[in-house]
Amino acid sequence: MAQDKKKNLADKHATDRVYKVGNWVFLKLSLWRGVVRFGKQGKLNPRYIGPYVITERVSEVAYKLELPPELSKVHDVFHVSMFRHYASDLSHVIPLQPLEINPDLTYDEEPVTILDWKYKVMGNKTVHLVKVLWRNHSVEEATWETEERMKELYPPLFYDY
Known part of the structure; x- marks a missing residue:
């Protein structure tokens, strides 16, 4: 009787995840911890990578999945439990701004706006600081x-100020 109760409870929360060829999914990394590095280590390691397109139902x-060349050493067939559905959102798309590259392969930084102001006291001197948003960079890189x-x-x- 206890097993039947457990089974009924598990069945209520279980879902059959079915994906179609051409769907986009994120790929879970928990099983690869310590084996394949994706830029960060420890608790900053991403839980999912992607999105990747499904090419075939095995x-x-x-x-x-269609994996990029840097993941060529990883097998490209995965269990459905390793996926998280990717819902595309047009607000996530950042429009590409033309970048003028100098002959020496550098580009000129230009400030766009001031995001914040603060001052720092260093001994008997006060230094006024501004947080600057630069062209071709995100707010996190200010x-x-x-x-x-x-x-x-x-x-x-x-x-303006």
């Missing part, structure tokens, strides 16, 4: 710069 619970230096190099940035 069996009821196994699918073949840097703290001295207000004096930024006013000297980029005066138009301070016209």
Whole structure:
């Protein structure tokens, strides 16, 4: 009787995950911990990578993925439990901005706006800092710069303030 109760409870929460060829999925990494590195180590290691497209249904619970060349040493057939469905969202797409590259393969950094202000007390001196968002970079890559230096190099940035 206890086994029947457990089975009924498990059946209520179980779902049959069926994917079609052409669907996009994220791939779970928990079984590969310590075997294959994906840029980070320890608790910062990503749980899922991808998304990857399903190219073939091998069996009821196994699918073949189209993996990038850097994962060529990994077998491309996975169990359905290793997947998480990828729902595409157009708000996640960042429009590509043209990047002007110099002949020496560098590009010029230009500030877009000031995100935040703060000051730091160092001994008997106070340094005013501004958080600058740079062109071709995300908000997470904004840097703290001295207000004096930024006013000297980029005066138009301070016209609104």
